[in-house]
Amino acid sequence: xxxxxxxxxxxxxxxxxxxxxxxxxxxxxxxxxxxxxxxxxxxxxxxxxxxxxxxxxxxxxxxxxxxxxxxxxxxxxxxxxxxxxxxxxxxxxxxxxxxxxxxxxxxxxxxxxxxxxxxxxxxxxxxxxxxxxxxxxxxxxxxxxxxxxxxxxxxxxxxxxxxxxxxxxxxxxxxxxxxxxxxxxxxxxxxxxxxxxxxxxxxxxxxxxxxxxxxxxxxxxxxxxxxxxxxxxxxxxxxxxxxxxxxxxxxxxxxxxxxxxxxxxxxxxxxxxxxxxxxxxxxxxxxxxxxxxxxxxxxxxxxxxxxxxxxxxxxxxxxxxxxx
Numbered sequence: 001x002x003x004x005x006x007x008x009x010x011x012x013x014x015x016x017x018x019x020x021x022x023x024x025x026x027x028x029x030x031x032x033x034x035x036x037x038x039x040x041x042x043x044x045x046x047x048x049x050x051x052x053x054x055x056x057x058x059x060x061x062x063x064x065x066x067x068x069x070x071x072x073x074x075x076x077x078x079x080x081x082x083x084x085x086x087x088x089x090x091x092x093x094x095x096x097x098x099x100x101x102x103x104x105x106x107x108x109x110x111x112x113x114x115x116x117x118x119x120x121x122x123x124x125x126x127x128x129x130x131x132x133x134x135x136x137x138x139x140x141x142x143x144x145x146x147x148x149x150x151x152x153x154x155x156x157x158x159x160x161x162x163x164x165x166x167x168x169x170x171x172x173x174x175x176x177x178x179x180x181x182x183x184x185x186x187x188x189x190x191x192x193x194x195x196x197x198x199x200x201x202x203x204x205x206x207x208x209x210x211x212x213x214x215x216x217x218x219x220x221x222x223x224x225x226x227x228x229x230x231x232x233x234x235x236x237x238x239x240x241x242x243x244x245x246x247x248x249x250x251x252x253x254x255x256x257x258x259x260x261x262x263x264x265x266x267x268x269x270x271x272x273x274x275x276x277x278x279x280x281x282x283x284x285x286x287x288x289x290x291x292x293x294x295x296x297x298x299x300x301x302x303x304x305x306x307x308x309x310x311x312x313x314x315x316x317x318x319x320x321x322x323x324x
Contacts, residue, residue, distance in 0.1 A: 029191060033184045035086060041070060042083045043090070052094055055104045060087065061114035077116045084115040125264040126271035126302075131250075131257065139246035142238075144210050145225055146246075146265065148175075152201045153269035153286040156262055157181040158193060160225060160233045164218035173208030174200045177288065181232055188232050193288060201286050235262065270295075274302045 027035075046063055047055065064084045067075040075083070088105040095103050106112055127135065127150065136146040149159055157180035166176045177200070180193045193199075203211065214224055227233050243262060251257045260268065266287070273283050284295040 028182065028194075029184045029189055030182045034082070038083050038086050039090075042067065042075075042079075043087055047087075052091075052099055055091065057104055057107055060084075060105045064114050064116075077119055081116045081118065084112065088112060088115075124267040125258045125260040127258070127260055127264070127268040129272060132265075132268055132272075134250050134254070134257075135246055135260075138249040139242060142242055142246070144207070144214070147207055148203070148211070149262065149265040150268045151204055151207060151272060153266045153273075153288065154201075155180060155194060155266060155288070156235050158288075160223070161190060162224045163221050164215045164224065165220040167211055167215050167224075168200075169208055169212045169215070173203045173205060173211075175203055175211075176200050183234075188234070195288070195290055197288060197290060199285050199288050202282075267299075270299055271302055274299070 064080050064087075067080050067083060069075045069079065084105075088103065091100065091103045091105045094100045132147070132150040136143040136150070139146050145159070148154060152175060154162075154175075154177065158177050161179050161181050162175065166178065168174045168176070176198070177193055178198045179190055181188045181190055183189075211224070218224065223232070225233060227237075239262060247257070247259055251259065270283055270287055273286055278286075280292045280295055283299070284292045287295055287298070289295045289298070
C-alpha cells in the first residue's frame with residue numbers, strides 16, 4: 001500500500017463545508033478559519049511530510065507539551081488544547097477514510113492525557129440596572145446601543161447586524177435576531193447567528209420607543225447602528241474609542257464599578273431578566289441558547305438565587321392567606 005502523508009489527495013478532506021468536526025451541524029466560517037490557521041501554523045510544519053502510519057501517541061504527546069507559538073515562545077494552554085483537539089480530529093478523519101486502523105492520538109483506553117484541560121473562563125460580570133443605566137448615559141450617543149445589549153442579550157455580531165425591518169413595534173415590541181457579523185481573516189462576513197438559531201427577543205417599552213424613532217430614519221434593509229463612516233462597526237475600534245471611555249467616566253465617579261466587557265452586557269441582560277421573574281424559556285430566548293438545559297448550565301447560580309427569592313415570595317403569600 002502506498003504511504004499516505006498529510007499532503008496526499010487521499011488524506012485531504014473534501015472541500016464541502018456542510019458539516020462540522022462532529023459531522024452534524026455546518027461549521028461556521030470563523031471555525032473553518034480557525035481550523036485552517038491552526039493547521040497552517042502548527043500541524044503542517046511538524047507533520048506535513050509524515051506518513052500517517054508513523055504518527056504515534058507518544059510523539060503527539062511530546063509535540064503538544066513542547067508546542068511553541070510563531071514567536072518561538074511556549075504556546076499557551078488554550079492554543080495547545082485547540083491544536084491537540086484539531087490534530088485528533090484529523091486522525092479520526094483518517095480512520096473514517098480507512099487510511100488508519102485506529103486513531104494514533106489516543107491511547108489504548110481512548111484517552112488523550114496530553115490534551116490540556118479547558119481553562120476556567122473569567123467570571124461573568126452582572127451589572128445592576130442602575131449600573132447599566134450609568135454606563136449607558138456615560139456613553140452619550142451610544143446610550144441606546146448599550147441599553148439594548150444590556151437588556152436584550154444581543155451578541156456584538158448580532159446587534160451590529162440589526163436592520164430596520166428586524167424591529168417589531170406594537171403591544172409587544174420585539175427584535176428578530178436572524179443574522180450576525182463575524183470577523184474572518186480580518187474581513188467582516190454577514191451570516192447566521194452563533195449556532196444558526198434564529199430568535200425573537202422582547203424589548204422593554206421605553207427602549208422600543210427609542211428604537212422606533214431610530215427605525216423611522218432608516219430604510220427597511222438599513223442597519224440601525226453603523227460607524228461614523230456608515231460601515232459595519234468593529235468591536236475593537238468601538239471599544240477603544242467609545243466603550244473604554246464610558247467605563248472610565250463611570251469608574252471615576254464610582255471606583256467599585258466592575259469594568260464589564262461588552263459581552264458582559266449579554267450576561268447582564270440574562271441576570272436582569274431572571275431578577276425580574278422571567279422563566280427559563282424566556283431567558284433561553286434572550287440568551288439565544290439551543291436549549292433550556294444550556295441556559296441552566298451557564299447561569300445555574302443565578303437561578304439558585306431566584307429559587308430562594310421564589311420561596312420568600314411564597315412565604316409572604318402563605319402568610320397573607322392566614323396559614324400559620
